[in-house]
Amino acid sequence: MTPPILKLSGIHTHxxxxxxxxxxxxxxxxxxxxxLxxxxxxxxxxxxxxxxxxxPPSAGCVEIDGVDMTGCPPHHMAQAGLGLAPEGRGIFRDLSVRENLAIAAPITRRDSAPHPWSIDSILDLFPRLRDRLSNMGDQLSGGEQQMLAIGRALCTNPRLLILDEATEGLAPLVRSEIWQVIRTVRKHGIAVLVVDKDLATLxxxxxxxxxxxxxxIAYTGTSAALSGSPEIHHKLLGV
Ligand SMILES: Nc1ncnc2c1ncn2[C@@H]1O[C@H](COP(=O)(O)OP(=O)(O)O)[C@@H](O)[C@H]1O
Ligand SMILES: [Mg+2]
Structure with a gap:
């Protein structure tokens, strides 16, 4: 049986x-x-x-593909197949869009899987970034920064893409672009772990x-089960 891509067991963090x-x-x-x-x-x-x-956790275990990776630094997690678009985006403000993408590429996943994500294919996914290639990180709008954060995560050829506050602070049109990209990423067979406030879309x-x-963890269930449980929305999410 294939192990989960990611498994957390008994995690305590201080x-x-x-x-x-x-x-x-x-x-x-x-x-x-x-x-999430x-x-x-x-x-x-x-x-x-x-x-x-x-x-790092103070107790518990982080496994990737059944291998214990607890305590490993972020670049090892990336090489094992995790890609992160963090809360706040973490764009290098004084590097250009091209440099922000290029800086991630050498950390790419350490296996022999095909790597579909060249800078060019990432720019196909985010045509706006193509127009902004030479712009510095701090010249980008919030939406462009989030696109760049996702693009940078894809540069490492992840099997699990993690997005923390995927559409936080973005205009409705840009939000739907981000959701569309996440759907496209899923079609490539990439797993996704996503945090966002847009419950309906999630x-x-x-x-x-x-x-x-x-x-x-106060609740685990399918989206269908949670959709049918307004009392849980109310109790645990306040909506
Ligand atoms: N660097 C930090 N030092 C101390 N406490 C923190 C720090 N970052 C977050 N916290 C606390 O940890 C708790 C969980 O925060 P966080 O994981 O950011 O929540 P969420 O992402 O669900 O909003 C909060 O009570 C927050 O105040
Ligand atoms: Mg948060």
């Missing part, structure tokens, strides 16, 4: 003395799409920072929904 995650378990199968939900401050970003090696996109409450 920032200094603050105990934020209290035993988080989750697993993402190859090609699947999972929405929860109100502000419940631990979504901390979960993502932990699984990507930005904030329910149409994701197979599985996980809701965090105060650093614990």
């Amino acid at each position: 920032y200094g003395q603050s105990h934020i995650l209290h035993g988080v378990d989750l697993a993402i199968e190859p090609g699947a799409c999972m929405a 939900l929860g109100r502000n401050g419940m631990g979504k970003t901390t979960t993502i920072r932990t699984l990507f090696g930005l904030t 329910l149409t996109l994701a197979d599985t929904c996980v809701i965090l409450e105060k650093g614990r």
